[in-house]
Amino acid sequence: MGSTATNGGFPDGDYTKFALPVDSEHKATVFPILSIAKPHMRAFHLTWLQFFACFVSSFAAPPLLPVIRDDLDLTATDVGNAGIASVSGAVFARVVMGTACDLLGPRLASASLTLLTAPAVYCSAMADSAVAFLLVRFFTGFSLATFVSTQYWMSSMFSPPIVGRANGLAGGWGNLGGGATQLIMPLVYDLIHKNIGSTSFTAWRLAFFIPGFFQTMAAFAVMLFGQDLPDGDFQKLHEAGDKHRDSFGNVVCHGVSNYRAWITALAYGYCFGVELTIDNIIAQYFYDRFNLKLRTAGIIAASFGLANLFSRPGGGLMSDLLAKWWGMRGRLWGWWIMQTLGGVLCIILGMVGSLGGSVAVMLVFSVFVQASCGLTFGVVPFVSRRSLGVVSGMTGAGGNVGAVLTQVIFFRGSKYSTHLGITYMGIMIVACTLPVCLIYFPQWGGMFCGPKPNYTEEDYYLAEWNDQEQQKGFHQSSMKFADNSRNERSRRGNLATLPNGDSTSPRA
Numbered sequence: 001m002g003s004t005a006t007n008g009g010f011p012d013g014d015y016t017k018f019a020l021p022v023d024s025e026h027k028a029t030v031f032p033i034l035s036i037a038k039p040h041m042r043a044f045h046l047t048w049l050q051f052f053a054c055f056v057s058s059f060a061a062p063p064l065l066p067v068i069r070d071d072l073d074l075t076a077t078d079v080g081n082a083g084i085a086s087v088s089g090a091v092f093a094r095v096v097m098g099t100a101c102d103l104l105g106p107r108l109a110s111a112s113l114t115l116l117t118a119p120a121v122y123c124s125a126m127a128d129s130a131v132a133f134l135l136v137r138f139f140t141g142f143s144l145a146t147f148v149s150t151q152y153w154m155s156s157m158f159s160p161p162i163v164g165r166a167n168g169l170a171g172g173w174g175n176l177g178g179g180a181t182q183l184i185m186p187l188v189y190d191l192i193h194k195n196i197g198s199t200s201f202t203a204w205r206l207a208f209f210i211p212g213f214f215q216t217m218a219a220f221a222v223m224l225f226g227q228d229l230p231d232g233d234f235q236k237l238h239e240a241g242d243k244h245r246d247s248f249g250n251v252v253c254h255g256v257s258n259y260r261a262w263i264t265a266l267a268y269g270y271c272f273g274v275e276l277t278i279d280n281i282i283a284q285y286f287y288d289r290f291n292l293k294l295r296t297a298g299i300i301a302a303s304f305g306l307a308n309l310f311s312r313p314g315g316g317l318m319s320d321l322l323a324k325w326w327g328m329r330g331r332l333w334g335w336w337i338m339q340t341l342g343g344v345l346c347i348i349l350g351m352v353g354s355l356g357g358s359v360a361v362m363l364v365f366s367v368f369v370q371a372s373c374g375l376t377f378g379v380v381p382f383v384s385r386r387s388l389g390v391v392s393g394m395t396g397a398g399g400n401v402g403a404v405l406t407q408v409i410f411f412r413g414s415k416y417s418t419h420l421g422i423t424y425m426g427i428m429i430v431a432c433t434l435p436v437c438l439i440y441f442p443q444w445g446g447m448f449c450g451p452k453p454n455y456t457e458e459d460y461y462l463a464e465w466n467d468q469e470q471q472k473g474f475h476q477s478s479m480k481f482a483d484n485s486r487n488e489r490s491r492r493g494n495l496a497t498l499p500n501g502d503s504t505s506p507r508a
Helices: 040-058 062-072 076-104 106-126 130-157 160-196 200-207 209-225 234-240 248-256 259-268 272-289 294-309 311-351 355-382 388-410 418-438 457-462 467-471 476-484
Strands: none
Touching (some): 040 209, 062 160, 062 200, 106 130, 130 355, 160 272, 160 311, 272 294, 355 388, 457 476
């Protein structure tokens, strides 16, 4: 069945060629999660599966660390360095991925990176020293930059009123890989060790071929069946003259000069960065502190990551629902509250000394910190239209920087016990979430201030284009996005005057 959509004053475009209702940018305005309709829902399922595979590969080692450290004679410092390496490589890769998405498109950028990092997963089986183990974890971790393409892709496929849940579900289900691998790798290890009869030191090496193969297949699926934008792939749209081929300098400049991007990067460092840190330390923490079996510790650790099934998507949905009534100001308040409460729970987790209490607090903590990730990317798509990829890359890289700094300071070597490091990490979460209060959109307002009088969405997004570019019509996609973003105005506050002088609610 064809779809129809109001075009907000932009008559160009055939809306009947899409299986789902779309807006003037041809972004879907509904999110039927069980659908595989091309291109919107197919892109959703391809991107979260690819990100899931990369997460499984990047964190395949932690659940097997008790065996690996005995085989390779790893010290506590070696283990800490390898954990830091696994998330540090993606810092640079995520910034580059954001720029690549802006210039080349998310399909080609993400599939290429996934394929390029797959050999590092296979090479994990050949690690024979602490240095070799660190290197394979470092290069495998580059694949985590596919998170940026995931968020870029969803922001390009789904309309502003539902972009929070789209980003939350894609990122959350991809992050499930961090929990799933805590179950998958011990299971594969046991099957090889006990059923096939391999020695323990051989079994863990063979187990790495499973995530490597999964990652390779996911990359080919994205390359063959994905599509960059609702109207087609970047290259074909450029060749047809339907999409402006932006310059590297302009894209980067408008991204890094927007102070809001730096705040989202900092805050994301202490929600997603904390999640990465927990993925690296939690199985070993329960194994060592409570003298558990490897599989039992893995199951408990898996429950943290598996909460992404609903927690991060719930954060994205919460962001959209808050925006429905309170606009962008609601998104910001929800993000700050959830992440601050997550920090408090993290502090408590480090103080609890019983197994049952630790598991209970960890589960509640996981919901809050992962929901905060979804809430973050309910705001990110609105920071910049022209440099969406760069802003997404900066924010995503901030997550990895937070993970690196946290592990270097609190979980490297023996300066702090793990439970004390967890408590200090919670204090960092609370402190680094405070700058969210400083984010202000003149057309919508901030947490404590209302919008600037007579300042519209068009004024904000048009500022990214100079007069010469506007004369050539390069800014038209930004104007469509501005028109579709009027829902970020608060229904509870005063509405800015529309460009045509109409002050009616955009939902009327």
